[in-house]
Amino acid sequence: MTLEFTSDFASREAEITQLVTDSFTVADSAEEGAFVGQLVRDLMQGTPRDDVMMCAALDGNMVIGCVFFSRLRFEEDGRRVSVMAPVAVKTGQQNKGIGQEMILHGLEGLRKSGVDFVLTYGDPNYYIKTGFEQITADMAQPPLRLSMPFGWLGRPLSTKARWPLVGPSHCVAALNKPALW
C-alpha cells in the first residue's frame, strides 16, 4: 500500500476522533478509548494552532492512522520542542508498518518547520524503531510527574541538537492531566 499523508485535521475532526477512540478501545478499554478520543478533540479544538501539528496516513481518502505533536515549553531553553502523543493506527490496519512510516513522516515535517527535539512517553520497544531513545529527567524534565519513568523518550531532530533541555517544562492544556503521565 502506498501511503499518502496530510497535516490538515480541520476538515477531518470527527473521522480522526473516531479512529483514535476505536483504536484505544480495542487495544485497552472503552474508558481509555473515550479518554484518548477526548484528548485529540482537545488538541484539535482547544489548542492554539501554532502549538499543535498532526500527521495522518491516508488510504485513498480514508484516514488510517494519525499522530499528534504539541509544543512543550522549557522555561530556560529557547529551543523548540514537541511532545508526540497520541499515536493511533486504525484497528485492522496495524502491524503493517503504517505507524512507523507515519511517525517518520511527521518527524520530518517537524524538522522542516524548525523543531529541535521531540519527546514522547510510551513503550520504548516500539518507539526505538523510529529513533527515540530512553531519556532521564536530567536530560529533559517532564511537565508532570511520570508514573513510568522508563517510558520517557526523546529524539533530537538535528545533528546540532544536544541534550540537556534546560529548566522546568510546560505542556499544552490538553496534555496537562496527571492521568496521561
Ligand SMILES: CC(C)(COP(=O)(O)OP(=O)(O)OC[C@H]1O[C@@H](n2cnc3c(N)ncnc32)[C@H](O)[C@@H]1OP(=O)(O)O)[C@@H](O)C(=O)NCCC(=O)NCCS
Ligand atoms: C501502537 C501502534 C500505533 C503501532 O502502529 P502499527 O502500524 O500497528 O505498528 P508498525 O506496523 O509500525 O510496527 C509494528 C511493530 O511494532 C510492534 N508494536 C506494535 N504495537 C506495539 C505496542 N503497543 N508496544 C510495543 N510494540 C508494539 C509490533 O509488535 C511490531 O514489531 P515487529 O516489527 O518487531 O514485529 C498501533 O498498533 C496502535 O494504534 N495501537 C493502539 C493504540 C496505541 O496503543 N497507541 C500507542 C500509545 S500512544
